Amino acid sequence: xxxxxxxxxxxxxxxxxxxxxxxxxxxxxxxxxxxxxxxxxxxxxxxxxxxxxxxxxxxxxxxxxxxxxxxxxxxxxxxxxxxxxxxxxxxxxxxxxxxxxxxxxxxxxxxxxxxxxxxxxxxxxxxxxxxxxxxxxxxxxxxxxxxxxxxxxxxxxxxxxxxxxxxxxxxxxxxxxxxxxxxxxxxxxxxxxxxxxxxxxxxxxxxxxxxxxxxxxxxxxxxxxxxxxxxxxxxxxxxxxxxxxxxxxxxxxxxxxxxxxxxxxxx
Amino acid sequence: xxxxxxxxxxxxxxxxxxxxxxxxxxxxxxxxxxxxxxxxxxxxxxxxxxxxxxxxxxxxxxxxxxxxxxxxxxxxxxxxxxxxxxxxxxxxxxxxxxxxxxxxxxxxxxxxxxxxxxxxxxxxxxxxxxxxxxxxxxxxxxxxxxxxxxxxxxxxxxxxxxxxxxxxxxxxxxxxxxxxxxxxxxxxxxxxxxxxxxxxxxxxxxxxxxxxxxxxxxxxxxxxxxxxxxxxxxxxxxxxxxxxxxxxxxxxxxxxxxxxxxxxxxxxxxxxxxxxxxxxxxxxxxxxxxxxxxxxxxxxxxxxxxxxxxxxxxxxxxxxxxxxxxxxxxxxxxxxxxxxxxxxxxxxxxxxxxxxxx
Numbered sequence: 001x002x003x004x005x006x007x008x009x010x011x012x013x014x015x016x017x018x019x020x021x022x023x024x025x026x027x028x029x030x031x032x033x034x035x036x037x038x039x040x041x042x043x044x045x046x047x048x049x050x051x052x053x054x055x056x057x058x059x060x061x062x063x064x065x066x067x068x069x070x071x072x073x074x075x076x077x078x079x080x081x082x083x084x085x086x087x088x089x090x091x092x093x094x095x096x097x098x099x100x101x102x103x104x105x106x107x108x109x110x111x112x113x114x115x116x117x118x119x120x121x122x123x124x125x126x127x128x129x130x131x132x133x134x135x136x137x138x139x140x141x142x143x144x145x146x147x148x149x150x151x152x153x154x155x156x157x158x159x160x161x162x163x164x165x166x167x168x169x170x171x172x173x174x175x176x177x178x179x180x181x182x183x184x185x186x187x188x189x190x191x192x193x194x195x196x197x198x199x200x201x202x203x204x205x206x207x208x209x210x211x212x213x214x215x216x217x218x219x220x221x222x223x224x225x226x227x228x229x230x231x232x233x234x235x236x237x238x239x240x241x242x243x244x245x246x247x248x249x250x251x252x253x254x255x256x257x258x259x260x261x262x263x264x265x266x267x
Numbered sequence: 268x269x270x271x272x273x274x275x276x277x278x279x280x281x282x283x284x285x286x287x288x289x290x291x292x293x294x295x296x297x298x299x300x301x302x303x304x305x306x307x308x309x310x311x312x313x314x315x316x317x318x319x320x321x322x323x324x325x326x327x328x329x330x331x332x333x334x335x336x337x338x339x340x341x342x343x344x345x346x347x348x349x350x351x352x353x354x355x356x357x358x359x360x361x362x363x364x365x366x367x368x369x370x371x372x373x374x375x376x377x378x379x380x381x382x383x384x385x386x387x388x389x390x391x392x393x394x395x396x397x398x399x400x401x402x403x404x405x406x407x408x409x410x411x412x413x414x415x416x417x418x419x420x421x422x423x424x425x426x427x428x429x430x431x432x433x434x435x436x437x438x439x440x441x442x443x444x445x446x447x448x449x450x451x452x453x454x455x456x457x458x459x460x461x462x463x464x465x466x467x468x469x470x471x472x473x474x475x476x477x478x479x480x481x482x483x484x485x486x487x488x489x490x491x492x493x494x495x496x497x498x499x500x501x502x503x504x505x506x507x508x509x510x511x512x513x514x515x516x517x518x519x520x521x522x523x524x525x526x527x528x529x530x531x532x533x534x535x536x537x538x539x540x541x542x543x544x545x546x547x548x549x550x551x552x553x554x555x556x557x558x559x560x561x562x563x564x565x566x567x568x569x570x571x572x573x574x575x576x577x578x579x580x581x582x583x584x585x586x587x588x589x590x591x592x593x594x595x596x597x598x599x600x601x602x603x604x605x606x607x608x609x610x611x612x613x614x615x616x617x618x619x620x621x622x623x624x625x
Contacts, residue, residue: 153475157492161559161571172562173569173576173587196488199562201524206484207473207491232358266307266385 053125056118060097069129082195083132084123089191091119093184103175104198133204136190140210143186143218151219154212158203166237167220172199182224186217301392309386319386323379330375337368460623461616463495463518465597470496471523471546471607474516477501479606480523485544490561491523493546495609518617520549521597522559523607524579526566533582539598541607546597547583550618551575553590568594591620 058067064076071078079087090096094108114122123135139145156165162178164170169180176199181189190213196202208216235242309316340361348360401407423430470479474492477500485491497503498515507515528543536545551558551570558577560569567586568577575588583594595617598610616624 157474158490161557170571172560173565173567176562178560196563199564201490201561201563202486202488204484204486204489206481207489209476212476226357233355262381265305265390266309 049121050125050128052118053121053123056114056122057125061122064098069126079126080130081132082126083134084127085133085135085191086195086197087123087126088119088135089188089195089197091122092116093188095197104177107179133191133194136187136194136210136213140214141186141190141217143214143221146211146214146218148215148218148222150212151215151217151222154208155216155219158208159216162200164237164239166223166234168237181220184220186221189217189220190214301394304391307386307390316387319382323383323387326375326379326382328375330372330379333368333371333373333375337365337372340364340368460618460621463613463617464498464515465495465519465521465609465612467609467611468602469609470602471521471599471609472496472499474499474520477503481605482541482544482601482607483605485523485525485607487525487527487543488563489525490563492549492559493521493523495519495521517555518550520557521546522549522561522568524561524566526580530566530580532580536582536596539596539610541599541601544599544607545579546599546607547577547579547594548597548613548617549594551590552585552592552594552619553588555618558594 057065057069061069061076061079064072065079066072066076069079090105091114092109092112094111095105098105099108099111126132127134159181162170162172163181164178167181169178171177178200192200193203193208193213193216194205203213235246309319344361344364346361349357350360351357352363418424471491471493472479472495474494477494479496480491480493494516497506498512498519503512523544523546525542525544528537531537531543531545537543540546547568549557549559551572553570553573553575556570556572558568558570558575560571561567561579562569566579568579568583569575570577570588570590573589575590576586577583577590577594578586582596585591585593595613595615597613599607600610602608
C-alpha cells in the first residue's frame with residue numbers, strides 16, 4: 001500500500017494515466033468500429049454488382065458448386081464463408097472455373113475469361129453468402145515497407161518445405177504439387193496464405209500477421225529479382241535432384257569422352 | 268563345355284558326345300603373339316610429326332599462360348566482382364576466372380602429355396621377361412639353417428614358459444589400446460535422447476515470431492509451426508546462444524493443426540489435444556528431418572527428405588515411406604487466459620531411432 005501511495009504522487013502517474021486512457025480508447029474504438037458489410041471487398045459494391053455477381057456465378061460456377069453455392073459433394077465444395085479473397089485468388093489465377101477434373105486445379109493465367117470488375121462482382125456475391133477472408137488492403141502488398149530478412153525467416157519456417165527454399169515449387173503426393181511462387185502477383189500470394197487453396201493449409205492473421213505476410217511477399221520478390229541468389233546457372237533451383245542430373249549427364253559424359261580418347265591409338 | 272574333371276569321370280567321359288567334340292580342340296592354344304605394329308602418321312610422315320610436336324608445345328604453352336593468368340586473376344580481380352556470363356547468368360567473376368585459368372593450367376599439362384605420348388613416343392608393344400623369382404637351393408638352405416640355429420640359441424624350445432609368458436604379455440598389451448578407443452567415445456548420452464525442453468505449463472509460441480497462440484486462433488485447416496516458451500523470439504536470443512537455440516529447435520519443434528474431431532480416428536489423439544487442436548513433434552522418426560508438408564485436405568504430413576507420410580487423423584501413423592514409428596504427440600491444454608500450453612513433456616523420445624529404441 002505504501003508503494004502505491006508514493007507512486008500516486010509521482011509525476012509519472014499522470015503520464016501513466018494518459019497512456020492508459022489513450023490505449024483504452026484506441027482498443028475500444030478498434031473493437032467497436034462497424035464491421036465491413038458483406039460484399040464490400042476491395043471496392044464498394046452496389047446491389048447491382050451483387051446481382052451481376054450472382055448472374056456470373058450461376059453461369060460459370062453453379063454447375064459444380066450448386067445454384068445456392070452450398071456445394072455438391074462430389075463436384076465442388078460449399079462456398080459459404082469462402083470469402084472474397086478465395087474467389088479472387090481462384091478466378092484471377094485461372095484455376096477456376098476448373099477446365100477439367102483432376103487431382104489439382106492448375107494455374108492458368110492466360111485463360112482468365114473475366115474482367116477485374118466481373119471477378120470483384122463474383123467475389124462480392126460469394127462474400128455476401130457468409131463472412132470470409134477479404135482481399136488484402138493495398139498497404140499490405142507494398143513491398144517497399146517490408147522487412148525482407150524477416151520475410152525469409154517466416155518463409156523458411158512455414159513455406160519452404162513445400163514450395164522449395166527458392167520458391168521453385170515441389171511435388172506432393174499422388175500428382176499434387178506446390179506450384180512455383182516466381183512471377184506470382186503479390187495479391188495472389190497474400191490470398192493463398194489467407195485462404196489455403198487446395199492442399200495448402202491456411203495461415204490466418206493470428207499465425208502470420210498481415211505485416212509478416214507482406215514481408216514474405218517482399219522476400220519472394222527479392223529472390224525473383226535474383227538478389228539473394230549465389231549466382232551462376234540455377235538449374236531451375238530444383239535442389240539436389242536437378243544438380244545430380246546435370247553432373248551425371250554432363251560430368252560423366254565428359255569423363256567417358258576423355259577415357260575413350262586416352263584409350264584410342266593415334267592415327 | 269570344356270570342364271572335364273579328369274580323375275573320377277575319365278572312363279565314362281570318352282563315350283559322351285560332348286568330350287568327343289572336345290577332343291578335336293588342341294591341347295593348348297597357341298600364343299597368337301602381338302598384333303603387327305601399324306605405324307602412325309607421325310612415324311612415317313615428317314610433316315605430321317612436326318605438326319604433333321607443335322600441338323604438344325602449344326598445349327604446354329597454353330598451360331603456362333593459364334598459370335600466369337591464374338596468378339593475375341588471384342591478385343587483381345576483386346573478390347566481389349560480379350558480371351553476366353552468357354549461358355550461365357549473373358555470377359561471381361573471381362571464381363569463374365580462377366576456375367578457367369586453373370583448367371587451362373592443369374588441362375594443358377595433362378592433354379599435352381597424353382598427346383605427346385600418343386603421337387611421338389614409341390608405340391611398339393614389347394614383352395619384358397622376368398627372371399626366376401625363387402632363390403637357388405643353396406641360398407634357401409642357408410637361410411633355413413640360419414633360422415634353425417637362432418631358434419636353438421634362444422633356448423625357447425627348451426624353456427617354453429618364456430614363450431608362453433611373452434605371448435600373454437603381448438596379448439594383454441592390446442587391452443590399453445582398445446580401452447583408449449572405447450574411452451574416447453565420450454560420455455554416454457544418458458537421458459538426453461529422451462528429454463526435450465517441453466515441460467508442463469510452457470506456452471506454445473509461433474516460430475519465428477515468438478507470439479503465444481490462443482486456442483481460438485487455430486482455425487480448421489491452419490497449420491502453426493511451434494517452439495516452447497523461452498526458446499524462440501527475441502527474449503530467447505538474449506538468454507541463450509544461437510547454438511543453444513538451434514539445438515533446441517532440433518528437438519523441440521512442433522507442428523500444430525486443428526482437425527474436425529469428427530475425422531480424428533484416435534481417441535488418445537483427441538484426449539491429448541484440445542478440441543481437435545493436435546500438436547505433434549516435427550522431427551521425423553526416420554532420420555530427423557522436419558516433417559512439415561501438411562496436406563490440408565488429406566491431413567497427411569509428409570517428410571521432404573524421404574517421403575515418409577504420416578496420417579494426422581490416425582495419431583500420425585506411418586502410411587508410407589521409411590519412417591519406423593508414428594510421430595510423438597505433445598499433450599496440450601489451455602491456460603486461464605486461453606493460450607495453448609503443454610500439458611506434459613513428450614512421453615516418448617522424439618526423432619530417429621537409437622539403440623534403446625530400435
